Amino acid sequence: MDQEPLFRFDAVTVEGSAGTRLREVTLDVPASGITTLVGPSGSGKSTLLRLCNRLEVPTRGRVSYRGRELSAFDPLELRRQVGMVFQRPVLFAGTVRDNLAEADGDADIRRLTDALERAALDGSFLDRPANELSGGEAQRVCLARTLIADPDVLVMDEPTSSLDGQAVSRLEQLGRRLADDGIPIVWVTHDLGQVGRIADRTAILMNGSLRFVGGRGELPADGDPALMRFLEGADAD
């Protein structure tokens, strides 16, 4: 990789009360396109993602962002640069406008509308009560709320897992458009079909360990039985 990596995980281990969640993971995430982190439930992919904006910290090892160790960043500033979209759309009480204001209370109507449009919504949503949105709309409002802060990178934790087919397709298209516009994305998924549709690069985790790293369209042809079972769709979640 010629370009400086976006994130560099160097022998990262994360231990929790329930055991080791990541073991000695070493991985470079490129500073462009969509990188998918793939693995079955409990494989450590969400933990790896949460390390990117310091919602988690490694027990051992180091994580760097654009060449600088994460612990050297002000965590609040880092989280505005590394925007996060969660698995379940979490909207706060009030209207869509209220939700966007949580990210930037000073944003004017043009910026609010622009953020909504980047998430394939329009200005008419601003005064809609947040609790009346569909799952797909709610997730796109969450994306718009993250985009208000003009993040340098997006990290998305299974953002389509609670959405239906059409909403999944729309969010994948949005992700592709944002990546093509220069916002690199780290996208966690356990859906191998989704990997085929969106991934420019893929890392597969099993039981907290990194098992495979490959480019677009690449998946391991052989490996241990657990990995093969996952790739055959028998242990997807």
Place this chain on the structure above:
Amino acid sequence: MPTDTEFLAGDVDFVGLAASLVMVVVALILSRWNRLGIEQSIGVAVARALVQLLGIGAVLAFILDPDRSLALSWAWVVVMVFFAAVVLSRRAGEVPGLFPIGLAAFVAAAIVTLGVIFGLGIFPLEARALVPLAGMMIGNSMNATVVVARRVVEELRDKRDEVEARLALGHSSRRASLPYVRSAIRTALTPQVETTKGVGLVFLPGAMTGLILAGVDPVDAVKVQAAIMFLILGSVATTTTVVGFGAASRLFTPDHRLVALERPAGT
């Protein structure tokens, strides 16, 4: 039979005290009749109450002796504040390091409420006012502080997704926890507000009843009671605010991450 004068002086002799145990017998009979199985518990409660009250009566008689220095009363207040913080940190053990926060809360409440009560001359600064007022202030605030500390933990644990969504937007831990701390303080403060609303209509509070029994003019008793209720309201508001924000601060790391909050077993 006591004379009217003895009655109005609130002078219940030991025979009268023993006679009041008839009501305990009523409770015991009802417990047996309803097969509640709490007769022993009632007996222990009554015995403990008698021993504790007679004990504290002897201590108060010593402290409130007009010949004693007021410093002794202040020392008693300090001891009460210390033990209130100990009890809070034990009863809300899920919040780490709560003792110094409790101590700060009760000290702040004492400064604010006793400062107003004595600074503005609402009551004279003497032992017989200082000790019972501080006791009521601390006693009534203690339950509210336990409630607010536990509610903060429950709110942040149950709404972890929302809190982390706020943190991910770059909010500080204080800002991210603010809606949930507010909710916890509201929950803890509401019973005292409701009590204040209902006073005189729904119930007659203890201090006022005691003063009337002791022969004080009811209007004077009401004025004393009102001042005490406002003292308690101010104290509960102060302590729950300090403990609410203090407890929340203990549940985040210095780099603004919410710590793991385990759900109690069986829930």
